Amino acid sequence: MSPDGTWSIGELAEHAGVTVKTVRFYSERGLLPETARSAGGHRRYGPESLDRLRLIRSLRTLDLAVSRVLDRDDALEEVIAGQLRELGSQLTSLRWQEAALQLLRDCTAEERAERLRLIGAVATPPSTAALARFWRRTLPVRLPARLVSMVLDAAVPQPPADPTPAQVLAFARLHALVSDPRLGTDDYRPAPLPPAGEYRPTVLYDGLSEAYALASADLRARRPPGAGEALDCFVSAYARSRGTRDTPAFRDHLTDQVARSADPVIGRYWQLTAELSAPPSGPAEPTAGAAHFWLCAALKTQIGRPAAAPDALTP
Incomplete structure (x- = not known):
């Protein structure tokens, strides 16, 4: 120097x-x-x-x-955080690509063409925007924003950061299901909601949220569908939304209603969601669809009908 x-x-x-x-x-x-x-x-x-x-x-x-x-003296932490977010997204994308390649490797020649078509329609890392749009179309119009957000949080699964090949396939099938152009045509007719004025959707969805939370606890405890607080809350949500009381006659009517509203598209949605959300080991967290199926089966059991679960979550 x-x-x-x-x-x-x-x-x-x-x-x-x-x-x-x-x-x-x-x-x-x-x-x-x-x-x-x-x-x-x-x-x-x-x-x-x-x-x-x-x-x-x-x-x-x-x-x-x-x-x-x-x-800037204070910029380093901000830049590091941004870089970590970007790297996390890149790593997730690579893990999804790796699992997708494993999925294509470990299948028959007949399966490969379909899987290539399904996987090719999904971005990496995957986006849940199509799933959210599906539920926005399905929900009643003018439902309060807080309830729309609540339903989307419960119904739209978050893709795992480190998926298995089976989870990649489940998400690709789920994405194809909700992106099917027939959902916007006369080929697809979901069960119609009651006309405006015949029920209060805000009251119904608020009550269903509480009922599904109670039923999820029963599912985690592996309790069979039956009478109890969850079922009472479920029936009460429908009764209060229609300005009536929970009576044996109403429960009988409600059983018929949920059977008529069964939608195979939504039933398939919940099946694929369960496959996507299944952890590598241990029991899966109950979905809102699983809670609804349990409650409908509990309702049938309580009024003495066969307890086969319905296919849908369509209030």
């Missing part, structure tokens, strides 16, 4: 273990300010330049935004 405590560009490069070209590159882009100039007009650098140069090299090694971090 010279008497004035500075280094030449070559000396700085030697101390940092880089080339003179590298130091000049960062200097010319304003990332490594010089401390002074020699009498001959050459750049001189102080000890702080060595620390800054080492920081720049570390940031580049981690593929972080160098100029953003150097411009």
Whole structure:
């Protein structure tokens, strides 16, 4: 170091273990300010330049935004968080691609063409936008935003970050199901909702949310469908939404109604959702569809009818 405590560009490069070209590159882009100039007009650098140069090299090694971090003292945490989010998305995408390739590898030639078609229609990492649109079309119009959000949270499964091949296939089939163009034509006629004024959907969906939570606890405990708090809450939600009372006659009528509203598309939706949400080991968390099936079976059992579960979640 010279008497004035500075280094030449070559000396700085030697101390940092880089080339003179590298130091000049960062200097010319304003990332490594010089401390002074020699009498001959050459750049001189102080000890702080060595620390800054080492920081720049570390940031580049981690593929972080160098100029953003150097411009603001508080930017490093923000840049690191952003980079972690981006890397997480990239890793998830790679894991989905890996599982998809395994799925294609471990199938017959006859299955491969269909699986290629299904997988090719799904982005990586996968988006749940099509699933959300399906439920927005299915729900009653003018349902309060908070209830729409509640239903979407319960009905739209989040794709796992590290999926198995079976989960990739389940999501691809789920995506194809809700994206079927026939859902918007006369070929698909879901069970109609009661006309406006005949029931209050806000009251119904609020009550169903509570009933499904209670039924989920019964499912986790592996209780068979039957009478209890969950079933009473379920029937009460329908009764209150229609301004009537929970009576044996109403329960009998409700059993017929949920049977008529059974929709095979929604039944298939919940089946695929359960496959997608199944953990590698241990029991799966009950879906809203599973809770609805349990409650409908409980209702049939309670009034003395065969307890086969219906196919749908269509209030």
